[in-house]
Amino acid sequence: MRIGHGFDVHAFAERGQGADAVILGGVSIPHDRSLLAHSDGDVVLHALCDALLGAIAAGDIGKHFPDTDAANAGINSRELLRRCAVLVGEGGFALGNLDITIVAQTPRMAEHVDAMRKNIADDLSAPIDQVSVKATTTERLGYVGRGEGISVHAVVLLQSS
Ligand SMILES: Nc1ccn([C@@H]2O[C@H](COP(=O)(O)O)[C@@H](O)[C@H]2O)c(=O)n1
């Protein structure tokens, strides 16, 4: 059995710059600001990738998918997640369960978490009841509370396949 933890933060672009949505867990959520990133900015999937890579002691997302590589520019982070899933499988492991906490003052996530869970379960070829996604604000405290960005925590448990 292996445990992994991931944490990632992305800052919001200025209003009027970039797209009018954030992409989280592979779901496009309308918002007045998008997230700044080299990829599609899916901070949920980035934290999850880091947790999966951490669980197999394979480094982190920047090691596997550098932001200096033009091939990763604007990349759909679900593709990165699927590549991490391959590495987990090659390491002899399968998902036990995972739990993600999105820390965001806005936008509201509750209506979107089941769609995120389905995307993640599909990409990991796992049952959806092994995939948990939840959200919290910081009660307007700190950089998240000021609406400067979104942070995400992810933990995974892997079992031998
Ligand atoms: N971006 C967010 C943040 C929170 N939620 C939901 O609201 C509940 C209450 O949040 P608190 O920060 O006041 O604890 C939380 O449990 C989530 O269900 C959300 O949907 N989107």
Ligand SMILES: C[C@@]1(CO)OP(=O)(O)OP(=O)(O)OC[C@H]1O
């Ligand atoms: C995903 C990558 C690669 O496109 O870029 P970003 O979207 O900037 O995201 P980050 O969380 O900084 O992690 C790793 C990067 O290498």
